[in-house]
Amino acid sequence: MTVSFVRQLGAESGVQLNPLVDGSEIPTTGNEDQLFAIAMRASRGRIDRAFKVNRSNVRQRLGHGEPMRDNELNEAYVHVREALDNGAYEAVVARLHSDAAVLSWIVVREEVAGDPEEPTGGFVFEVSETEPESAFLFAVKHLECFNDGVMVEFRADEKREGGVNVANDVITLRLLEPNGDKLIEITGSLDRDAKDDSGNSYYLPNVIESRTDRLEVLTGATTVIEPDSDAYGYDEIFREKWATSEVLEYFDEGGTAYAVDDYVRARDQLYGTQHGYAYIASGGSEAPALIAELARLGFDTNRQLRVDVPGHLDVEGAIAFVEQMNLGSMAEAHLLHVFWAPLKSNDPTGINGKRHFGTATLNIALACGRNARVNAKGFAPKNYPIAGREWPVRRQGIVQTYTPNNQELNALARAKINPVVFENYSGGGRYVFRDSLTSAQVDSSLKKLIAVADMSTSVDDAVTRAGKDFLQLPMNVSIKRMRDFLTTLFEGAEASGWLVPSDDPAMGGAAWRFEVQPNEQRPYELMDVRYWLRYDGTNRQTHVTQTLSR
Numbered sequence: 001m002t003v004s005f006v007r008q009l010g011a012e013s014g015v016q017l018n019p020l021v022d023g024s025e026i027p028t029t030g031n032e033d034q035l036f037a038i039a040m041r042a043s044r045g046r047i048d049r050a051f052k053v054n055r056s057n058v059r060q061r062l063g064h065g066e067p068m069r070d071n072e073l074n075e076a077y078v079h080v081r082e083a084l085d086n087g088a089y090e091a092v093v094a095r096l097h098s099d100a101a102v103l104s105w106i107v108v109r110e111e112v113a114g115d116p117e118e119p120t121g122g123f124v125f126e127v128s129e130t131e132p133e134s135a136f137l138f139a140v141k142h143l144e145c146f147n148d149g150v151m152v153e154f155r156a157d158e159k160r161e162g163g164v165n166v167a168n169d170v171i172t173l174r175l176l177e178p179n180g181d182k183l184i185e186i187t188g189s190l191d192r193d194a195k196d197d198s199g200n201s202y203y204l205p206n207v208i209e210s211r212t213d214r215l216e217v218l219t220g221a222t223t224v225i226e227p228d229s230d231a232y233g234y235d236e237i238f239r240e241k242w243a244t245s246e247v248l249e250y251f252d253e254g255g256t257a258y259a260v261d262d263y264v265r266a267r268d269q270l271y272g273t274q275h276g277y278a279y280i281a282s283g284g285s286e287a288p289a290l291i292a293e294l295a296r297l298g299f300d301t302n303r304q305l306r307v308d309v310p311g312h313l314d315v316e317g318a319i320a321f322v323e324q325m326n327l328g329s330m331a332e333a334h335l336l337h338v339f340w341a342p343l344k345s346n347d348p349t350g351i352n353g354k355r356h357f358g359t360a361t362l363n364i365a366l367a368c369g370r371n372a373r374v375n376a377k378g379f380a381p382k383n384y385p386i387a388g389r390e391w392p393v394r395r396q397g398i399v400q401t402y403t404p405n406n407q408e409l410n411a412l413a414r415a416k417i418n419p420v421v422f423e424n425y426s427g428g429g430r431y432v433f434r435d436s437l438t439s440a441q442v443d444s445s446l447k448k449l450i451a452v453a454d455m456s457t458s459v460d461d462a463v464t465r466a467g468k469d470f471l472q473l474p475m476n477v478s479i480k481r482m483r484d485f486l487t488t489l490f491e492g493a494e495a496s497g498w499l500v501p502s503d504d505p506a507m508g509g510a511a512w513r514f515e516v517q518p519n520e521q522r523p524y525e526l527m528d529v530r531y532w533l534r535y536d537g538t539n540r541q542t543h544v545t546q547t548l549s550r
Contacts, residue, residue, distance in 0.1 A: 032276035033380065033458065034089035034368040037303070038361070039266035039290060040076035040283045041256055043147040045095040046214075047103070050273040053091050055084040060183070062093065063147065065351045073256055074351075076283030079361035082348040083281070086362060086394075087369020092275045094266040095145075100254030106152055106245075107132045107139045110222065110229075121229040125152060125245035136220040138190065138204070142175060143214050145251040150183065151176040153244035156225035158233040165233060167224035169194065173204065175215070178247045186211055190223040260289050267293040271300055278457070279367065280305040284358035288325050299331045302457055304450075308358030309340040309417060312401070315408040319415045327439040328416060334440040334447040335457070339363060340412070341420035342402035343431060345395035354397055359420045363433060366391055367454070379496035382458060383536050385436035385451040392430040393420060400431070413437065416448075436538060452535045455498050459533065462489060467529065475518055478527055482516045486531060490514070493533075502534035 005017040037050070043063035045051065053061045058081060065077045073096075080091050104127045111122035123137070132139050142150055152175060156168040169191040175183040188194075188204030196202040205217045225232050231243035270280075280294050280303050291307055298305040307327070309318045318340045327336045341359040348357075363386050371380040384390075400422050404412065412419055418435040440447040447453075466485045470478040490512040493499045499511035507513060512533050519526035 028378070030276065031089055031372070032461075033278040033371040034087075035092060035275070035277040036083065036088055036279040036281050036361070036364045036368065037092040037094070037270045037277040037297075038076060038080060038281045038283045039094040039096055039263070039270065039294065040080070041071070041073040041096045042077060042093070044144060045093060046143045047095050047097045047101060047145055048143065050092050050094045050269040050275065052275050053080070053084070053093055054089070058084055058091075060177075061144070065349055068352050068355060071256060072286075075357065076285070078347060078349050078351065078357055079281060079283050082357075083361045083365035083368075085348070086365040087367075087372070088365040089368060089372070090275075092270065092273060092277045094269040094273075096256075096258055096262055096266055098254040098256075098258060098262055100252075101145075102129055102252045102254065103141065103143070103145055104129045104250045105131060105139045105141050105218075106150075106248055106250050108137045108152070108154070108243075109135065110137060119226070119229075121226070123230065123243045125248060127248055127250050131218065132220070135222070137222050138173075138220060139218040140173070140175070141216040142250065143216065145253075146178075147249075147251060147253060148178050149247040149249040149251075151178065151180065151245050151247055153242045155231045155240055155242045156229075156233070158227075165227040167226050168232065169224045170202070171204070171225060171231070173217075174242075176244075184212065184215065186215075190219050192219075192223075258287070258290075260293075263287070263290045263293040266290075267297045270297055278303060278371075278461075279364040281361040281364055282307040282358075283361060284308045284310075286310055286321075291325055292330075295327065295330050295336055298335045302332070302335070302460055304335050304337060304453055304457060306337045306339065306360035306364055308360045309338060311341045311343060311356030311358065313340070313342075314402055315404050315412060318417055319411060322415055322417055328441040330439075334438040334453050336439040337363075337418065337437075337450055337453070338416060338439060339418050339420055339433065341393075342400060343393070343395075343420060344397075344399045344401055345393075346397040348395060354399070356401070357395075359393060359433070362393065375496055377492035377496055379492055379498065381497075382454040383451055383497050385449070385454070385538055387418070387433040387436040387450075389423075389425045389427070389430070389432065392432050395431075398431050409434075416440070435540065437540075446535055446537060449538045449540075451538050455493075455535055456533070459489070459493065463529065463531070475524070475527065479516050479518070482527070482529060483514075486514045486516065486529075490531070490533070497536060499533055500536045502532075504532075504534070507532060507534065 005015040009016040045062055066074045068074045107126045107128050109124045110119040111124050113120045154171050154173045156171045159166050159168040169189045172187045174185045186208055188207035189202045192203050194202040208215050208217050235241050280298055282291055294305050309321050322338055339360045344354050344356055346354055366386045374380050416437050416439045420433050422429055423432050436450040437448055438450055438453050442448050470481050494511045501509050501511050514531035516529050519528050
């Protein structure tokens with residue numbers, strides 16, 4: 001093929017075609033505002049880092065759930081399942097575990113009859129807390145840490161040379177659910193030098209490393225499966241021969257008496273994860289230490305934390321529960337939102353009977369579903385809080401166990417607690433999120449409104465992401481790009497109903513203004529970005545007056 005250009009010209013005559021320059025990219029945030037984070041106890045899930053679950057794999061990744069009568073911490077599983085069924089796109093999970101947790105190796109050895117040099121053709125499956133050192137075929141570490149165990153099976157296909165079966169170094173390895181359903185299947189060689197037809201490594205640990213991060217595999221000195229073994233070829237009626245283990249309990253979570261260090265570990269995993277999220281759920285936890293760590297995570301990430309007050313408490317108890325955590329004094333208290341639902345309902349997952357279940361995670365799920373409905377400018381209706389008539393609690397068998405009076409509702413509002421109770425509307429009664437207050441200790445301020453927290457964190461996230469995109473550019477280029485970005489962003493926010501004209505004289509009747517300029521003290525490397533916004537508020541109270549005219 002004749003090409004009319006080169007990529008780099010020297011002194012010779014010719015045409016240089018430079019790489020394509022993309023000036024069309026627009027900064028975006030993806031769908032992170034449809035995801036939430038949670039630190040929770042689960043019967044499955046890796047413990048070395050946070051991981052994502054969705055509606056289709058939540059039972060495999062987190063287990064099938066366990067009754068709350070065995071452990072109240074199992075409520076978090078109900079929250080996640082319900083949230084994924086009601087608008088949340090995915091959940092980012094940090095699995096709680098103690099320092100006593102032990103993840104063991106599953107070791108496969110050839111079975112021998114007295115003399116180690118005479119294998120019987122069978123195989124022995126063992127669990128070892130330490131990495132195997134003596135003679136073994138291979139060892140597997142399953143990083144998803146199933147409390148209920150897994151089954152392991154493997155086989156080698158027939159390999160013929162000179163018309164007879166010979167030993168084969170290529171095996172197919174499977175991990176199975178305790179009920180026998182397949183989890184993972186990977187084929188590779190026990191020979192370290194094996195290559196596939198494309199010249200890539202076919203060594204089983206390398207194949208696994210390239211395919212999944214859920215397994216680790218070690219191979220031993222034996223590198224082939226013999227033709228007379230229980231894992232080679234086919235039986236007399238031409239069925240595949242598999243060497244299959246019993247259910248192996250290879251992980252011990254070490255109990256559920258979590259210490260502060262365990263909560264700190266979970267917070268660090270959620271902070272350091274590569275998975276994005278916009279909300280944090282307490283998962284119904286009553287542990288002040290965990291809620292404090294999640295509040296710290298909310299401050300560090302500028303994400304909203306929504307907390308449940310136990311529904312079995314009365315108003316006085318609910319207020320005492322919140323006061324002991326002192327959420328209003330925490331940094332960025334407007335990011336902390338508290339919900340109290342004195343409602344018994346049927347378990348949405350069917351695991352438990354009728355109980356009190358928190359609603360904070362459900363509120364997050366409904367917000368995630370709302371955020372998926374963006375307008376032509378890319379803005380979701382975040383100026384509409386998840387509260388009131390349009391956002392009922394759709395659980396079955398709801399029974400309200402406490403009905404606060406007007407004075408108690410006033411006390412709840414002053415304590416910044418949002419009750420979830422029955423309300424009458426023109427279309428009939430329903431159980432709703434009755435209010436939308438943050439934990440900010442203010443009386444007349446936009447900081448007290450959840451909708452404003454939702455919008456302001458979204459704007460901050462968009463601006464800081466754009467600011468990171470504009471790093472390491474010439475200062476004048478960065479300033480121009482940031483000004484253009486902010487103008488487009490704020491015009492879109494105003495057109496979408498997020499921003500309204502301000503009556504502050506400094507705003508000159510505008511809904512927004514900004515400054516982008518080099519820092520006076522460090523003009524060569526530091527760009528200052530400041531913006532002033534007037535968000536639309538939320539109608540929490542309506543005063544109605546009728547006047548009789550003559």
